[in-house]
Amino acid sequence: MSFLELNKVTKIYPNGTKAVHETSMNVENGEFMVFVGPSGCGKSTLLRMIAGLEDITEGYINLDGILINKVDPSDRDVAMVFQNYALYPHMNVYNNLAYGLKNRGISKEDIEKKVNEAAKLLQISEYLQRKPSMLSGGQRQRVAMGRAIVRNPKIFLFDEPLSNLDAKLRIQMRLEIKKLQQKVGVTSIFVTHDQVEAMTLADRLAVINNGLIEQLGTPIEIYNNPKSMFVAGFIGSPQMNFLEGELINKTLTSEGFEINNVTSDFNGPVILGIRPEHMSQTDKGLINLSVDLVEQLGSDNLIYGEIKNKKDFCFRCPGSQIIKKGSKLSLNINDNNYYVFDKSNGNRVN
Amino acid sequence: MIRYFSSNFSHLILLIGIFIMIIPVWLIFASSTHTALIINTQGLQFFLGDKFLENYTKVLLYEGGFFKEITVYKMFLNSFLMATGVAFLSVISSLMTAYVLVYFRVKYATLLFWIIFITILVPLELRIFPTYSVMSTLNLVNSYWGLIIPISASAIATLFFRQFYKTIPDELLESAKLDGANTWRFFIDFLVPLSKTMIVAMFIFMFVFGYNQYLWPILVTSSEQYWTVVMGLKMMSGSIVNKFAFVIMSMIPPVLIIIVLQKYFIKGIFQDK
Numbered sequence: 036m037s038f039l040e041l042n043k044v045t046k047i048y049p050n051g052t053k054a055v056h057e058t059s060m061n062v063e064n065g066e067f068m069v070f071v072g073p074s075g076c077g078k079s080t081l082l083r084m085i086a087g088l089e090d091i092t093e094g095y096i097n098l099d100g101i102l103i104n105k106v107d108p109s110d111r112d113v114a115m116v117f118q119n120y121a122l123y124p125h126m127n128v129y130n131n132l133a134y135g136l137k138n139r140g141i142s143k144e145d146i147e148k149k150v151n152e153a154a155k156l157l158q159i160s161e162y163l164q165r166k167p168s169m170l171s172g173g174q175r176q177r178v179a180m181g182r183a184i185v186r187n188p189k190i191f192l193f194d195e196p197l198s199n200l201d202a203k204l205r206i207q208m209r210l211e212i213k214k215l216q217q218k219v220g221v222t223s224i225f226v227t228h229d230q231v232e233a234m235t236l237a238d239r240l241a242v243i244n245n246g247l248i249e250q251l252g253t254p255i256e257i258y259n260n261p262k263s264m265f266v267a268g269f270i271g272s273p274q275m276n277f278l279e280g281e282l283i284n285k286t287l288t289s290e291g292f293e294i295n296n297v298t299s300d301f302n303g304p305v306i307l308g309i310r311p312e313h314m315s316q317t318d319k320g321l322i323n324l325s326v327d328l329v330e331q332l333g334s335d336n337l338i339y340g341e342i343k344n345k346k347d348f349c350f351r352c353p354g355s356q357i358i359k360k361g362s363k364l365s366l367n368i369n370d371n372n373y374y375v376f377d378k379s380n381g382n383r384v385n
Numbered sequence: 386m387i388r389y390f391s392s393n394f395s396h397l398i399l400l401i402g403i404f405i406m407i408i409p410v411w412l413i414f415a416s417s418t419h420t421a422l423i424i425n426t427q428g429l430q431f432f433l434g435d436k437f438l439e440n441y442t443k444v445l446l447y448e449g450g451f452f453k454e455i456t457v458y459k460m461f462l463n464s465f466l467m468a469t470g471v472a473f474l475s476v477i478s479s480l481m482t483a484y485v486l487v488y489f490r491v492k493y494a495t496l497l498f499w500i501i502f503i504t505i506l507v508p509l510e511l512r513i514f515p516t517y518s519v520m521s522t523l524n525l526v527n528s529y530w531g532l533i534i535p536i537s538a539s540a541i542a543t544l545f546f547r548q549f550y551k552t553i554p555d556e557l558l559e560s561a562k563l564d565g566a567n568t569w570r571f572f573i574d575f576l577v578p579l580s581k582t583m584i585v586a587m588f589i590f591m592f593v594f595g596y597n598q599y600l601w602p603i604l605v606t607s608s609e610q611y612w613t614v615v616m617g618l619k620m621m622s623g624s625i626v627n628k629f630a631f632v633i634m635s636m637i638p639p640v641l642i643i644i645v646l647q648k649y650f651i652k653g654i655f656q657d658k
């Protein structure tokens with residue numbers, strides 16, 4: 036039995052919006068699970084059902100062996116970090132952390148010990164007497180984390196907690212959250228629409244689209260083996276290139292080139308997906324790219340150009356390679372690292 | 386330059402305003418320190434006389450009513466009890482009403498609110514007979530509760546608290562729930578402290594409202610021992626200078642309340658920002 040089990044969980048809002056469709060998944064004890072997907076796909080709804088902030092329309096949720104469908108949020112022993120932190124504005128940082136403990140009838144000395152420990156861990160000890168309004172965004176974020184950690188709950192739930200921070204701080208906090216979770220070892224679910232955040236944080240991630248889990252797996256599994264065009268396009272940066280094509284008898288024809296011996300029995304119109312980083316320059320390659328734009332990132336170059344009818348085709352090469360605008364490149368796909376999707380439904384067919 | 390001018394100009398306007406408001410009070414105060422003869426023959430006085438102690442002592446020792454049961458102290462006590470009672474009850478009841486309207490899953494909460502709000506259009510004076518008959522059925526005529534209860538539900542205060550609660554983000558409630566706060570704890574630990582400044586403001590407002598009541602106390606009490614200050618102003622017999630002195634004294638409690646609570650009011654505003 037898994038630590039957290041979702042069984043055919045469905046959410047229909049009173050206004051008729053079906054936000055989550057029959058979702059089933061398991062989260063193991065101590066695991067860092069990330070829900071990733073575009074805005075409005077139902078990530079928050081799923082998380083809030085686990086927290087108990089939304090009723091479950093259909094299905095079951097088990098946490099630590101207990102059916103929690105009807106359990107009040109205050110009795111679920113879960114902690115949540117909100118996007119806008121939701122700190123208690125009238126309490127100082129100490130009381131923000133202590134409040135949940137007080138409600139659980141823990142003795143004053145124990146509360147003090149726990150709060151001080153958590154504050155030390157998060158480096159907010161100096162601010163314990165301050166009100167939240169006197170803290171910076173990053174500090175508030177830490178207090179929100181502290182409020183979750185101090186209670187030592189069964190599970191941490193994060194709803195896009197980093198999206199109010201500036202880019203640099205976001206990367207720093209991302210790292211700290213991961214380190215912290217590994218240190219305290221509490222099962223966590225993290226919701227984000229940022230695929231880089233998802234890839235870097237997750238032990239496993241669930242790619243969600245339109246209220247359905249499209250794919251569930253480790254970041255590398257999903258990156259290497261996307262099951263659908265949606266997942267392939269969503270995970271990986273820069274985005275995978277998609278080319279129209281036709282697959283007939285294991286031969287794929289697309290934008291002026293052919294690939295033979297495709298491992299698929301599918302016949303018909305397809306979409307060919309190639310990641311920018313899965314190609315390299317050769318003398319007589321498959322793909323001929325005329326370069327329109329070069330983005331130099333230092334470590335890498337992103338080359339954008341045209342192949343036959345396809346514009347903005349992206350190729351990624353080491354930053355040491357000097358490529359000029361207007362030049363023509365000849366590219367090969369490394370190790371057959373390409374993906375073929377059924378054009379009609381986006382499912383992977385190779 | 387323009388700034389200097391405009392700030393001086395607004396000061397001037399404020400000074401004129403203060404002047405207009407102070408003058409009548411001053412006239413009454415100054416007149417209350419003269420003899421009745423001077424007032425009756427020469428009208429209101431602008432300068433202080435020498436009968437301050439004499440006139441005010443007489444008021445303090447006054448015993449009113451047909452049975453001489455009521456003293457000035459008793460009137461002040463009655464007014465204070467009534468005003469404080471009204472202020473406490475209406476703040477508490479409107480805090481709770483607003484809580485229910487905003488946070489509970491009440492069907493037609495908005496409609497209910499507007500029904501409550503409409504009562505503003507029906508002041509006590511309009512519903513005075515039904516109210517009296519309710520009070521008399523409850524056996525509350527001639528009692529402090531009879532004075533206090535019928536004016537202790539304030540639609541205005543409910544409106545203020547409701548609008549304020551609506552600005553509090555949902556995440557605060559959700560966060561508190563996950564931290565184990567039940568319905569009652571959320572009210573006490575969150576809504577009450579967050580509305581501290583508004584509570585003080587409403588308290589002042591309702592205190593003065595209760596203190597100034599005239600018609601209702603007259604109607605609901607027949608016993609002299611329930612006379613309030615405002616009733617006393619009307620009922621008091623005696624010379625004009627004593628009445629003036631009493632008018633000045635009657636102003637002291639509300640002014641005092643405002644001065645004392647204003648400190649917390651302003652403190653609250655600056656602390657929470």
Ligand SMILES: Nc1ncnc2c1ncn2[C@@H]1O[C@H](COP(=O)(O)OP(=O)(O)O)[C@@H](O)[C@H]1O
Pocket residue numbers: 048049050052053054072073074075076077078079080081
């Ligand atoms: N309280 C609500 N009432 C009705 N529809 C809602 C409510 N909350 C969210 N939705 C809808 O449910 C869908 C999923 O929302 P949400 O879970 O917030 O998405 P995400 O967090 O992935 O951006 C959206 O279409 C949204 O409009």
Ligand SMILES: [Mg+2]
Pocket residue numbers: 078079080195
């Ligand atoms: Mg969301």
